[in-house]
Amino acid sequence: MAFTPHTDNDIVQMLKVIGANSIDDLFKEIPAEVRNKKDLKLEAPLSESEVLRELQRLANRNATPETHRSFLGGGTYNHFIPxxxxxxxxxxxxxxxxxxxxxxxxxxxxxxxxxxxxxxxxxxxxxxxxxxxxxxxxxxxxxxxxxxxxxxxxxxxxxxxxxxxxxxxxxxxxxxxxxxxxxxxxxxxxxxxxxxxxxxxxxxxxxxxxxxxxxxxxxxxxxxxxxxxxxxxxxxxxxxxxxxxxxxxxxxxxxxxxxxxxxxxxxxxxxxxxxxxxxxxxxxxxxxxxxxxxxxxxxxxxxxxxxxxxxxxxxxxxxxxxxxxxxxxxxxxxxxxxxxxxLSLLGKDGLRTVAVQNHSKAEYAKQQISAVDGFTLPFSAPTFNEFVIEAKEPVEQVMARLESNGILGGIPLQTFYPEMENHFLVCVTEQNSREDIDILVQTLGTSRT
Amino acid sequence: MEIPEELKFTEDHEWVLVEDDIVTVGITDFAQESLGDIVFVELPNVGAKVDAGKAFGVVESVKAVSDVYAPISGQVVEINEELPDAPEVINTSPYEDGWMVKIKVEDLADLDDLMDANAYQEFLENED
Amino acid sequence: MNEIGTRGLALNEKLIFEHSRTGRRGFSLPELDVPEASLPGELTRDEMDGLPEVSEVEVVRHFTRLSSWNYGVDSGFYPLGSCTMKYNPKVNETAAQKAGLALIHPYTPAALSQGAMEIIYKLEQMLGEISGFPAITVHPAAGAHGELTGMMVIRAFHEKQGNPRRKVLIPDTAHGTNPASAVLCGYEVVSISSDGYLAAEEVAAHMDDEVAALMITNPNTLGLFEKEIVEICAAVHAKGGLVYCDGANMNALLGVCKPADLGIDVMHFNLHKTFSTPHGGGGPGAGPVGVTKELEPFLPHPRIQLKKDHYAWDVNRPDAIGRLRAFHGNFGILVRAYTYIRMLGADGLRRTSEMAVLNANYIRARLEPHYHLPYKQRSLHEVVFSEQNLKGGCHTMDAAKRLIDYGFHPPTVYFPLVVKGAIMIEPTETETRESIDEFCDAMIQIAKESEENPALLKMAPVKTRTRRMDEALAARKPKLRWVKEEKKN
Incomplete structure (x- = not known):
């Protein structure tokens, strides 16, 4: 479907006003030798319902906080949107x-x-x-x-x-x-x-x-x-x-x-x-x-x-x-x-409340994870809603274990910092319930084989 | 369009008033009118060296910006302190209250290259 | 004449801050289910001063009233030249709001973002087919960002050849972003004059071994196809330079001709112009860039590869210029453009350009008896008139403001700079003949009014909630934020 409203009659009438014989005539300044000889090779056009089905198919192949418990941050955050x-x-x-x-x-x-x-x-x-x-x-x-x-x-x-x-x-x-x-x-x-x-x-x-x-x-x-x-x-x-x-x-x-x-x-x-x-x-x-x-x-x-x-x-x-x-x-x-x-909706009270919830939940997660055998906190400075964890086992193994339990557990850091082997960044927002955090902690702690 | 007889002019539409070895510089009535409402002026510091033909300041209107060029080489001895807070003065009084800087001239002979009022009038007519 | 502009009831509305009352709230959150933590005192801020405290209904009314002071494509005809203000299909929005597309995090592992990666990959393929370029990046966030990306690719290519070169040629009809982008790549800008068209001879005369590139817009900002484009590209290539094309006007060429076939080396697209994503009051858009095969290694990170049965991030690209933003591009905009192209297909895209060009030429034919047309050559998707025929001391701005009273968004005015008092009209393909006729009638009426009663133009607009603004005041004493008034003692 093209979003062009003209009827055939409109086109005929408009060409007459212009004084052109055909639509093609309008493009005559473009040298013939550089014009497309063939139609574009694109997939056949879709109706609205078909295109939405196609987009739904693609959407279904992505993991999001609606399909997984997500602890991904690193510059993009999962916050509630009123x-x-x-x-x-x-x-x-x-x-x-x-x-x-x-x-x-x-x-x-x-x-x-x-x-x-x-x-x-x-x-x-x-x-x-x-x-x-x-x-x-x-x-x-x-x-x-x-x-x-x-x-x-x-x-x-x-x-x-x-x-x-x-x-x-x-x-x-x-x-x-x-x-x-x-x-x-x-x-x-x-x-x-x-x-x-x-x-x-x-x-x-x-x-x-x-x-x-x-x-x-x-x-x-x-x-x-x-x-x-x-x-x-x-x-x-x-x-x-x-x-x-x-x-x-x-x-x-x-x-x-x-x-x-x-x-x-x-x-x-x-x-x-x-x-x-x-x-x-x-x-x-x-x-x-x-x-x-x-x-x-x-x-x-x-x-x-x-x-x-x-x-x-x-x-x-x-x-x-x-x-x-x-x-x-x-x-x-x-x-x-x-x-x-x-920001208008949240105002000064709401912005503070969101920030306190993020910080508090992240602090809770930090304490719980650092209590799990094999996971430590390499840095001691105060953090807001994300923090670095160092694992004793390969980080790929940790992430795979979490993913198979429906958890996006964090961002492996070695890609960005070669020296930070088996380090990963965990983010907790107001969108993560205590239950989410407890499940993350339990899954991290399940015996390594 | 006002073009005072006692002043000299550049092709970049600056005017110059010569008093011994000190010259006062501003932009012409024609320049302010082409720019429209002037909203911002940037001037050099007192003591700065300026070179003939090089930009020493900037005037801005809402939709245009123009460098102001030094008509002669020398040293800035005084600037119009009022302008940064009241740039519209250049629109209302380009040749008097809207003056921009005073320069102590190195070589008075440089002034010979400038146009007098008649020549500037002719220059404007030919520019159109 | 059927006049659509009326004076409707427009409600006044304060700034959101002026609604604030201590203790009002417009949000809710779950109870905190973990112990409340606090930071050391020296890191904790005091209460935030000035942030509004308002209820939800106040916020809703506030922004609804504000919206009623705006004019969008959905309000009416919006012939803003060079901006391609076509209708934005609503299905694009529904697609982009799907949770699997709106909520996916950029650092989701590749295996769990195959749908998003497929959209990017396939959009790149489709834009490649439309433009003829073998490699496309969807990384840039806007047209100007695409220009910068493209010019950096050109610079990186020349450096790899051993000499970055010094200069970039830009015609006087170009968008201001062109020279600004070239300068960010460390180039000196050489402006070249054109007379409607850029002459290959003129380009050749400026070419030497220090020219890195020519930046050209085709069709140019006068709406004219650069008919010597093939010779121009050859002249640039002959001295080892590259040709950059500003693709702002691609809406004229879909399915008609491929920029790569003209000899162009790099081009950016504006998805918010050609591919119907909403302009959003000034953004966000997206500015994908297409390049020739020899320039592909220099494209920015990240790139997606199709492996046998899955998509993967290509991380081994030593010549890449780097990145010009975080993450993978304005994905939400890419989804909308993908949806649009999938709905139109090859025939729909070609018809889009044909109807856009038909509409522009129809306006030209109807207005030429009334407005001065400085360049007479056959134009494509837009047409540029001058203010010369306006009478009574009226200028382009006056005519533009008067159009508002008639219920239309004005065309682009005072651009390109080569036309004095330019009136640049781009109707796009989505307008009906009736809406175009209403616009032309209004334009003709305005030309007549300038002769008979110029005050109507100079006073305009009179039907809007606010009249012409004092721009000089705004610039002389810039007030860029609301500040809480000090309480009187």
């Missing part, structure tokens, strides 16, 4: 609009983005936030570039405990820009090494990037690092891969961060195999002209009525072209809207 989020964000007026260029008929999108920017400032403790980025990883790369712009320096120090895919994204963005990237090691507590930071930090450093919580779930102790970074004139970039943590842990803005970026997926956005999610990007007011991406600002209309517009656009590619702060041209508007609705 029904209101799906209902409101499905509204066509939001979903089928484009970038709010014509402000008079886009006030819905614009005000919602203004609210999103405000919410991001509130939870990060920062002064200005943009209308969202693609995801946490690309936001992290853009933050490094912004730090370089602000300081006119090229050296970025990155914690090895920052999400490995954020680090990889950062490296790709920087590889053709003559930037120097230096890894900072993590210590035996699972925190970024202060000694290593001091060894590499100097007056050529543009920025220092830390995960908060980091990839191991560890809540980095940022407060003492910030003055060291600022003393060298560098920017402290804090990357929040699990935004639900901000309901409980200190706001990065209160700890001296200059740029706070992160992933908003935890705020009402489904995991969807890793995307689309919503990156957020928050800065100090004085640096707002260096921020990448769209910004919405408050103003008034001709009659003095409060309203919102895209603003400070001269930073962007459609005006400044090769001198723009970024090549980004869109945002993840509908995902940012999901986060806005979610």
């Amino acid at each position: 029904a209101v989020v799906d209902f409101l964000t499905s509204r066509s007026e939001f979903a089928t609009a484009y970038t709010p260029y014509q402000s008079e008929i886009s006030q819905g999108t614009l005000q919602a983005i203004f609210e999103f920017q405000t919410l991001i400032c509130q939870i990060t403790g920062m002064e200005a936030a943009n209308a969202s980025m693609y995801d946490g990883a690309s936001a992290c790369a853009e933050a490094a570039l912004m730090a370089a712009r602000l300081t006119r320096r090229k050296k970025i120090l990155t914690s090895r405990a920052l999400h490995p895919e954020y680090r990889e994204t950062l490296a790709t963005y920087c590889r053709f820009l003559e930037m120097e990237l230096i890894d900072l090691s993590f210590n035996k507590n699972g925190e970024t090494s202060l000694e290593d930071l001091q060894a590499h930090l100097d007056d050529q450093t543009a920025g220092v990037i830390l995960g908060y919580p980091n990839f191991f779930g560890v809540i980095e102790n940022i407060a003492p690092l910030a003055p060291l970074v600022h003393d060298q004139g560098a920017k402290l970039v804090v990357a929040v891969q699990e935004a639900a943590s901000l309901g409980l842990i200190k706001a990065p803005g209160a700890l001296g961060a200059d740029i706070v970026i992160g992933e908003g997926q935890s705020f009402g956005i489904p995991p969807a195999f890793g995307g689309p999610h919503a990156g957020f990007f928050a800065v100090r007011q004085k640096d707002v002209r260096s921020i990448p991406g769209r910004l919405v600002g408050e103003t008034v209309d001709q009659e003095g009525k409060r309203g919102y517009v895209l603003t400070l656009s001269t930073r962007e590619q459609h005006i400044r072209r090769e001198k723009a702060t970024s090549n980004i041209c869109s945002n993840h508007g509908l995902c940012a809207l999901r986060a806005t609705v979610y």
Whole structure:
């Protein structure tokens, strides 16, 4: 089925108005020798019911929290999404609009983005936030570039405990820009090494990037690092891969961060195999002209009525072209809207409650698992809702045992950290009941053969 | 369009007022009108060296951005401190309150390359 | 004339923060079933200031009212040129919301994500067949992200050859993202002028051993097929350069011609334009990239391979540029595009382009007597007029605002930059003849009004809840967030 409404008669009449003999005539500027000689080789078209059956077949081949007890985190989280989020964000007026260029008929999108920017400032403790980025990883790369712009320096120090895919994204963005990237090691507590930071930090450093919580779930102790970074004139970039943590842990803005970026997926956005999610990007007011991406600002209309517009656009590619702060041209508007609705529903009380539940359940799981023979906690620093476990047996064997019992038990870490043989990352959210956790613990403890 | 007789002009639409070895620089009425409502101005620091033909500042409107080029080489001795907080002054008073910087000129002979009011008027007519 | 714009009842609505009352709640969670834990005090934040406390019904009314201030494709005709605002089939949404697709975690083991991997693999195959490129990556999150990916692939290829080269050629009609992406790859941008079409001679004159690539849009932003494209590609290749194509306008070419057959080396798709995924108020979309065989090794991670009877992640790709985001692409968008292509099939896709081109040419024929058409050549899926024929001192922006009063979303305005006061109209294939006629009638009426009563244009829009905004005020004193007013003592 094609979504084209014209009748044969419509087409005849329209061609007549155009003065063309045939549809083919309309394409005559395309040289015949490069036109397709054959039909595209695609599977036969499906009706709506057939295509839904096909998609159901594919959906059935995937494991999810509806088919398995899931303890997967690592940058994408299984949080509860209230029904209101799906209902409101499905509204066509939001979903089928484009970038709010014509402000008079886009006030819905614009005000919602203004609210999103405000919410991001509130939870990060920062002064200005943009209308969202693609995801946490690309936001992290853009933050490094912004730090370089602000300081006119090229050296970025990155914690090895920052999400490995954020680090990889950062490296790709920087590889053709003559930037120097230096890894900072993590210590035996699972925190970024202060000694290593001091060894590499100097007056050529543009920025220092830390995960908060980091990839191991560890809540980095940022407060003492910030003055060291600022003393060298560098920017402290804090990357929040699990935004639900901000309901409980200190706001990065209160700890001296200059740029706070992160992933908003935890705020009402489904995991969807890793995307689309919503990156957020928050800065100090004085640096707002260096921020990448769209910004919405408050103003008034001709009659003095409060309203919102895209603003400070001269930073962007459609005006400044090769001198723009970024090549980004869109945002993840509908995902940012999901986060806005979610945070509005939860409010300050709900966000705290979700965070406390995550932390409490993870602490319970941590204690229970570490009591099982053959499983230990390699890191001692405080964590939020995920933590690293080291197994005495091969991790593949552990995962296989869990999978055969309907459990997605965690993320093996050796892929990302070659030295972390038989380590895996376990995440517990408000979606995991005590029973889920107890079954995970029992299954881990079933005798190894 | 106002083009004061006592000023000199560049092809990039800056005006220059010469007083001994100090010149005052701003953008012309034509420039402010083409840009539209000016919303942001970036100026160099006092003491900065500027080179003829090189950008020393930026003016931005809602939908356009333009570098401002130094008409001559020299050192910035004063900047219009009012502008960053009231950039709209460039729209309302481009030749007076909207001045941008004062530069101490290295070589006064450089000024000979600039246009006088008549030449600038002609230049604008030919540009269209 | 049948006028569809009326003044409906539009409700005012405060900011969500201004509804807040201490103690109101809009959510519920199960009781905590484990002992409550706490963090050390120095890590724990105080109460969050300013976050709203509102009830569920307030949230629902708030966003429902906000939505009523928006105009979407589902509200009416949305001829925003270069953005392909076609109808977004609802079945796409139903498909993407299936639990097995919406709730799957990106780190689910491959054996337990075969359905998701099959969708990615098959979508890549289908996009390959449509475009002629032997390798596709669905990694990038948007068109501009795809451009960056594609240009990085080009740079990595040249580096592997021993010289990354210095320059990228970009015609003056290009989207602003093109130069911005090239610069992120460390290239210097050389702008080349075109007169409607880009001339192969002009390209050849700029080519030397330091040109890494030409970035071209085809059909270009004037809606014209670059008729010298084959010669242009040859001229670039002759000096060892590569040709990047911005695929924003692929909706004109489905089943008609394959960009790879034209000599193009790299192209990105916009699934939110050509393949009907919703624009979402500015995203998310997806920007898959197709490349020639020699460039495949440089595509970003991750890649999927079809083994005998299962799909696997290909991890051994030493020349890959790396990754430009986390995880496997905007999978939720990929599901929608997959659903769309499966429903249309080869015939449906071809008909899509044919009807998109028919509609654009019909609008052109109806409006040409009334609006100045700067480029007369046969156009494809969109047509660009200028403001030249507007009278009474009216500009493109005034006509655009007046269209709103008539009940239409305005076309793209002031782009491409080569046309003064450009009015860029892209109707897409999903509009009926009646809706297109209503739009044309309104455009013709507006041209007449500019002569007889220009104030109607300059005042417009008058039927919207808010009027034209003071953009200068917003930019001079940026207010980018709501701040709780200090309590008066």
